[in-house]
Amino acid sequence: MTPSPASPFLHARALTKRFSGVTALDSVSLSVEKGEVHAVIGENGAGKSTLMKILAGVQSQDEGEIFIDGKPITLGRVEKALSQGIALIHQELNLADNLDVGSNIFLGREPTRNGLIDSKKINTDASQFLKMVGLELNPRTLVETLPIGVQQMIEIAKALSVNARLLIMDEPTSSLSQLETEELFRVIAKLKSQGVTILYISHRLFEIETIADRVTILRDGKNAGHLEKANITHDAMVEAMVGRDISQFYAREICKPGDPLLEVKELRTQSWPQHAISLQVRAGEMVGIAGLVGAGRTELMRAIFGIDAAIGGEVVIAGKAFTHHDCRTAINAGMAMVPEDRKSEGLILETGTRNNIGLPGLDQHRLGGIFANSRQECVDAEKMSREMRIKSPNDLQPVQYLSGGNQQKVVIGKWLSMKPTVLLLDEPTRGVDIGAKQEIYRLMEELAANGVAILFVSSEMEEVISMSDRVLVMHEGKIGGELLRANASEESIMHLATGGQVEDSFSGEKNE
Amino acid sequence: MKKILGIFGLLVFICVATHLMSDRFLTEFNIENLIRRSALFGILSIGAAFVIITSGIDLSIGSVVCLIGCLLPWMLVEQSMPVPLALIAVAAISLVIGLTHGLLITKVKLQPFVVTLCGLLFYRGLTRGIVQDQTQGFRGDFEGLRALSQGQLAIPGSDFGIPNPCLILIAVALVAIVLLNFTVYGRYMLALGRNETAARFSGINTDRMTILAYVICGMLSGLGGLLFVLDVGSAQPVDFGNFYELYAIAGAVLGGCSLRGGQGTIIGVVIGAAVMQVLKNTITLVDYIPTNIEYAVIGAVILGGVVTDEFVKRFAAKRRSQLAKRTE
Numbered sequence: 001m002t003p004s005p006a007s008p009f010l011h012a013r014a015l016t017k018r019f020s021g022v023t024a025l026d027s028v029s030l031s032v033e034k035g036e037v038h039a040v041i042g043e044n045g046a047g048k049s050t051l052m053k054i055l056a057g058v059q060s061q062d063e064g065e066i067f068i069d070g071k072p073i074t075l076g077r078v079e080k081a082l083s084q085g086i087a088l089i090h091q092e093l094n095l096a097d098n099l100d101v102g103s104n105i106f107l108g109r110e111p112t113r114n115g116l117i118d119s120k121k122i123n124t125d126a127s128q129f130l131k132m133v134g135l136e137l138n139p140r141t142l143v144e145t146l147p148i149g150v151q152q153m154i155e156i157a158k159a160l161s162v163n164a165r166l167l168i169m170d171e172p173t174s175s176l177s178q179l180e181t182e183e184l185f186r187v188i189a190k191l192k193s194q195g196v197t198i199l200y201i202s203h204r205l206f207e208i209e210t211i212a213d214r215v216t217i218l219r220d221g222k223n224a225g226h227l228e229k230a231n232i233t234h235d236a237m238v239e240a241m242v243g244r245d246i247s248q249f250y251a252r253e254i255c256k257p258g259d260p261l262l263e264v265k266e267l268r269t270q271s272w273p274q275h276a277i278s279l280q281v282r283a284g285e286m287v288g289i290a291g292l293v294g295a296g297r298t299e300l301m302r303a304i305f306g307i308d309a310a311i312g313g314e315v316v317i318a319g320k321a322f323t324h325h326d327c328r329t330a331i332n333a334g335m336a337m338v339p340e341d342r343k344s345e346g347l348i349l350e351t352g353t354r355n356n357i358g359l360p361g362l363d364q365h366r367l368g369g370i371f372a373n374s375r376q377e378c379v380d381a382e383k384m385s386r387e388m389r390i391k392s393p394n395d396l397q398p399v400q401y402l403s404g405g406n407q408q409k410v411v412i413g414k415w416l417s418m419k420p421t422v423l424l425l426d427e428p429t430r431g432v433d434i435g436a437k438q439e440i441y442r443l444m445e446e447l448a449a450n451g452v453a454i455l456f457v458s459s460e461m462e463e464v465i466s467m468s469d470r471v472l473v474m475h476e477g478k479i480g481g482e483l484l485r486a487n488a489s490e491e492s493i494m495h496l497a498t499g500g501q502v503e504d505s506f507s508g509e510k511n512e
Numbered sequence: 513m514k515k516i517l518g519i520f521g522l523l524v525f526i527c528v529a530t531h532l533m534s535d536r537f538l539t540e541f542n543i544e545n546l547i548r549r550s551a552l553f554g555i556l557s558i559g560a561a562f563v564i565i566t567s568g569i570d571l572s573i574g575s576v577v578c579l580i581g582c583l584l585p586w587m588l589v590e591q592s593m594p595v596p597l598a599l600i601a602v603a604a605i606s607l608v609i610g611l612t613h614g615l616l617i618t619k620v621k622l623q624p625f626v627v628t629l630c631g632l633l634f635y636r637g638l639t640r641g642i643v644q645d646q647t648q649g650f651r652g653d654f655e656g657l658r659a660l661s662q663g664q665l666a667i668p669g670s671d672f673g674i675p676n677p678c679l680i681l682i683a684v685a686l687v688a689i690v691l692l693n694f695t696v697y698g699r700y701m702l703a704l705g706r707n708e709t710a711a712r713f714s715g716i717n718t719d720r721m722t723i724l725a726y727v728i729c730g731m732l733s734g735l736g737g738l739l740f741v742l743d744v745g746s747a748q749p750v751d752f753g754n755f756y757e758l759y760a761i762a763g764a765v766l767g768g769c770s771l772r773g774g775q776g777t778i779i780g781v782v783i784g785a786a787v788m789q790v791l792k793n794t795i796t797l798v799d800y801i802p803t804n805i806e807y808a809v810i811g812a813v814i815l816g817g818v819v820t821d822e823f824v825k826r827f828a829a830k831r832r833s834q835l836a837k838r839t840e
Contacts, residue, residue, distance in 0.1 A: 058713070079715040094710040096703035098774040107703055108714035116694040145832060158714075 007070030009034035009197055010055075010166060015064035017050050022403060024050040026221045027064070032166070037188060037198045039208045042218035042241055048201050051218070052168050055199070056088030057081030085165035089155045089172060095143050097151075102126035102139030105158045129157040133187045149180030156187060160196075167191065168199045173207060174293060185211055203459075205237050217241055220433075238490075252445055252467060254485070258283035260316075261453035262304075262335070262422045267313030269299045272477025276313060279472060279479065281422070281453040286444065288468030289457045290493045296477040297457040298340050301426050304455075305337040306330045318421050331360065336415035338408075340426040340457075346411035347399050354381040354395035357414045364418075384413035389439065405436025412443065423447060425456040429463060441467060461490045475499050515768040515821070516780045522817070523787050526794060534797040544664070544675060546793050550786040551681040552661075552739055556756060557763035557785035558688050558778060559732030564764050565692070566725040567705045567773025568617065568624035572631030573733045573760050576609055577753030579635045580737030585648040585747065595657060602738055603731070609635070610730020614723030632757065640749045649746030661742035677739050681782065684732065688778045701725055706774025762810070763788050766817050787813070 008031040017025040025047045032038045042048050053059045055066065060076035067073065068084055075081045081088070095104045102122040103110075111118045111125075126139035133153045143151060152172060159167050173181045188198055188211055202208055208215060215232055217225040217240040225240035261283050266276040277300060281287045289297050303310040306327040315322050317333040327337075339345035347356055358377030365373040381395050388409045392402055399410055408428070415423065428444070429437045444467065448454055458464045464471055471483040473496035481496040530537045556573055563570045580602050587593040587601060609631070616627045650658065660680075664673030692698035700721045704711035711718050736756075741747045767784025769776035791813060795806045 078713050082715055088713070090713070094707065094713050096706045096710050096774065098706040099699070099703060103699060103703075104710075107699070107711065108716045110696045110699060112696065116690070117696060117699060 007067065008032060009069060011067040011070075012051075012055065013065045013067070015051065015054060015061045015066075017047075017054060017059065017061050024221055025054075025061070028218065028221070028223055030216055032197055032199060033214075034165075034197055035192060035195045036213040037192055037200055037211050039200045039202065039212035039215045040218065041202065041205070041208060041215060041237060042224070046218040046224075046241075047221040048218055049170060050221075052088060052170055052199065052201060055081070055166075056086055056168055058088065082162050085163060086168065087159035087162055087164035087166070088168040088170065089152075089159055090170055093148070093151050093155060095151055095154060095158075097142070097144035100140045100142050101130070101137060101146075101154055104143055104154060105129060105139070105161050107158075109162065125161070126157070129161045130154070132160055132190070133157045134183060148175050149177060149183070152176060152180070152184070153187070156184075160191075164196065166197045166199065168201075170201045171203070172200075173202065173204060181207070205234050208232065208237065209234060252441070253449070254469065255284050255449050257285035257469065258451060261318050262455060263314075263316035264304055265314040265316065267300070267303055267315065268311040269296065269303045269477070270308060270311060271299045272296050273311045275478035277479055279455075281455050283421075283451045283453055284448050285469050286448050286454045286456070286467055288464040288471045289455065289474060290459075290461070290464045290471055291474035291480075291497045293459065295474040295497065297474050298426055299477075300474070301337065301340075301424050301455075301457055304330075305335060305424055307337075331418065334419075334421035335424065336360075336418055336420035336422070337424040338411050338415060338426065338428055340430070342404075342407055342411045343400075346414075347407060349400035350398050352394070352396035352398060353385055353390060353392050353410050353413075354378055356399055356410050357381040357384050357417055360414055360418050380417040384417050388413045388416075388443070403433070403436070405432040405439075408432050408436065408440065412440065416447075420452065422453045422455070425454065427458060428456055429458070429460065461493065464493065465489065473497050516777060516783065518820075519767055519780055519783045519787065519817070523783055523790065526787065526790050530790070530794040530797060533794075534799070536797050537793070540672060542793070542797075544672070546789060548661075548675040548677050548743065549792075550789040551675065551677040552736060552743065553756075553759055553763060553789055554681045554782045554785040555677075555684055555732050555739070556736045556760035557767065557781045558684060559729035559736070560757070560760040561764040561767070561769050561776050561778065561781040562688075562692075562701065562725040562728045563624070564761070564769040564771060565705045565773060565776045566701050566722050567708075567771070568722065568725065569628060569761070569771070570613070570631075570726065570729045570733075571625065571628040571757050572609070572613070572635060573729070573736075574753040574756035574758075575632045575635035575639075576606065576730065576733035577737035577740055577756050578747070578749060579609075579639045580606065580734045581741035581747040581752050582639045582643050582648045582749045584738055584741055585650050586643050588654060589648070589651060590643075595654070599738075602734055606730045606734025606737075607727060608730075609734075610727035611723065613730065614726035617726065618719035618722050636749070643749050645749055647746055647748045648741075658742045658745070661739045677743070680735075680739065684735070685778050685782055692778060697721065697724060702774050704773075706772075759788055760785070762814050766814055768821075 010032040012030040014027045014029055015025050016023070016027050028047060028051060030051065040048050040051065050059070054061045054075070057075035057078045057080050065072055066075060073084060096107065105126045106122050111121045123139045130137050130139065133156050135150065135153050135157070143154065156167070172184060176184060192198065200208070200212060209232055212232055213229050215227040215237060216223070217237065219241060227236055259282060260280050262281040264277060264279045266278055268276050279287070289300070291297050299308065302308040304315055306325040306329060309324060313323070315325065317330065317335050320333050322329060322333070343349060348359070354377055358380055361376065361380055362372055365376040367373050378395070384390070385392065385395065390409045390413065391406050399407055402410070429440055432440065444454055465488050468488060469485055471488045471493060473480050473483065473493055475497055476499065480499065483492055536542060560570055560573060583605070584598060584602055587598040588595065613627055613631060616622050617624050659676070661677055663676045665676065665679060666673040692701070700711060700716050704716065704718045704721055708718055737753065740753070763785030764776065764781045765771065765784070766787055767776065767781035769781060788810060791810055792806060795801050795803055795809055801809070
């Protein structure tokens with residue numbers, strides 16, 4: 001078990017993984033010492049999750065080798081990874097919430113007596129592991145009755161119960177509150193002192209500064225650097241992740257905004273009924289909404305578009321005021337929204353570009369009142385595919401087989417075919433490669449130049465800073481502040497997003 | 513537990529109401545018959561419950577009942593097969609059917625609805641072809657074998673007896689309860705029914721557990737078919753077991769299984785199946801409920817049951833979140 005000085009505890013050499021033509025990991029190496037907290041960071045799509053899934057045996061690599069204590073091992077199955085003492089704690093919680101806490105901790109490894117489950121042993125043992133993560137909890141409690149933060153700790157307790165020597169945590173704090181996050185850090189420190197090695201993936205660089213001993217940086221599926229404890233700073237990490245100067249990110253041409261096309265007056269969302277939100281976007285203006293995950297950005301967008309009913313307030317689209325509108329009304333008034341999760345909210349994955357792009361227009365182009373106008377559908381799809389440079393073998397190829405960038409272009413194209421005057425975009429470039437990103441930016445710019453009012457949510461700092469005329473920063477359900485293009489910087493945005501006032505000092509925490 | 517009490521309350525309520533409306537309800541003959549029918553459908557419902565708990569469905573139950581119900585007398589009478597051999601054949605056929613469903617669903621990755629819908633059509637057509645649409649019966653023979661369904665365990669000191677199918681149901685239910693609640697297999701089925709990814713990432717062979725659920729359902733459908741035909745004495749391939757899958761599923765759902773999977777108790781399911789049979793009985797006995805609206809009444813009762821359950825659940829969730837807020 002003790003590593004010889006020559007070989008690290010875990011060594012992955014030149015791992016490569018391809019998904020239907022896309023190289024997710026390109027000869028990535030990673031070496032982790034026993035008992036350290038090793039962070040893996042990178043932008044969306046940099047390959048972090050793929051790397052972790054390979055190490056946890058969820059997927060197998062196409063090329064490359066993995067060594068533990070210098071000995072080569074083959075994973076490829078979760079059971080094999082578990083038997084090597086490698087446990088993955090997923091980004092999405094993986095508990096069967098219809099069962100109780102004890103059953104979940106020992107799921108798949110139930111102690112039995114005479115062929116029956118030994119519940120007594122489960123409960124006494126589970127209590128021990130729960131104590132290790134700082135929970136005083138009856139193991140017979142049903143998981144579905146517990147808050148998310150506690151469920152996260154149960155996942156960790158579960159990993160400990162397999163005697164995990166290596167715990168892989170994939171964005172463990174993404175749904176945790178500040179207090180819960182601090183509790184998690186205490187648990188991590190405790191585990192580390194007991195010799196457990198931790199691979200920690202997070203977008204939250206502030207967290208990594210606090211807990212990581214070493215950092216491996218990935219960019220576009222390749223190794224992009226490595227930082228030792230002394231050099232782990234926010235700036236160093238950002239530089240290695242982005243690999244380019246932020247100011248050079250995308251140079252946008254600014255045009256003079258016209259009349260207000262979208263006005264939101266005292267709108268209250270269901271998730272944050274205590275905060276009334278007002279904002280305005282003018283023709284040709286691009287307004288970015290920044291903020292941490294859970295700040296209420298998506299909820300605001302959905303309420304503006306009318307997908308979720310607002311509790312109060314008014315939305316004015318091109319001079320027409322609406323209260324309690326639904327999205328059909330919003331669309332007819334000239335609004336369109338590109339949703340956050342394109343696969344579940346933006347596309348019908350099993351059909352081609354033709355039907356996806358044609359869908360919103362079907363209502364307008366009805367023939368004889370009831371018949372779908374297939375010809376118009378084809379024309380729209382063809383036009384949009386050409387304008388957006390969507391790469392698809394033909395317009396019937398199911399969009400699920402297209403790359404993320406092309407899928408996103410289909411979603412945007414679907415709404416542009418409706419010629420909207422107000423365009424809402426929620427994370428327009430999430431999971432999209434650099435090339436497609438630039439095309440989407442160019443498109444947004446063109447639309448603004450043609451007088452469309454654009455309101456977009458983004459968790460990518462560079463995007464918000466370089467694309468927005470104004471930035472609205474949300475914090476816990478309200479707009480914490482507004483920054484003009486000239487004042488918008490990573491620091492000023494982060495400052496407001498973490499609840500700071502304009503003059504306060506700020507931490508260097510990066511968004512997400 | 514509350515759910516079981518709820519459905520048990522419904523059963524008691526219907527029984528009392530029927531007794532008040534008809535003096536023929538609480539007769540020895542009627543009660544005995546009712547227990548026998550409830551037990552037979554209870555067995556089918558337990559099978560359905562296992563697949564529903566793994567978030568699957570089995571629509572072929574009624575057709576399997578038909579296949580086994582017709583083949584058993586056909587093998588014994590027409591083919592003069594010895595009894596033990598016929599019983600082994602019946603068990604083997606049920607096993608193969610369940611296994612086939614399970615393999616198609618897990619390995620070929622077909623949807624349970626589609627696989628078992630095809631089964632529903634296939635087994636009935638197959639039965640009709642094999643027996644040439646002729647009614648199959650025991651022709652007054654095989655009394656010993658038929659006692660399995662028709663006999664009863666006399667209660668000493670009274671002329672009332674517990675019908676044999678009820679004893680068989682109790683045995684099946686006990687095994688099912690142990691399997692579902694006290695063995696790892698049951699635990700795995702509950703886990704995978706709710707969150708298959710979680711189960712798989714815990715190192716559970718989810719395919720094998722799903723197959724097991726369909727095998728259990730197939731075997732219990734076969735057992736049901738056997739007992740039904742032994743009880744009635746003959747089976748018409750055209751309509752024997754028609755709609756039985758719906759009674760089985762309805763019983764399971766009424767008994768607390770959610771079609772979303774991961775939920776259900778055997779006791780609840782057995783009571784749920786009994787409620788269906790008592791309701792049918794009520795409609796037959798109470799004069800001012802016309803018999804031809806039977807399905808409407810049953811449909812309405814099930815709907816009422818699941819709607820109530822949904823509202824109770826929402827209320828509980830709301831209270832929980834309010835409680836959580838207060839403690840913050």
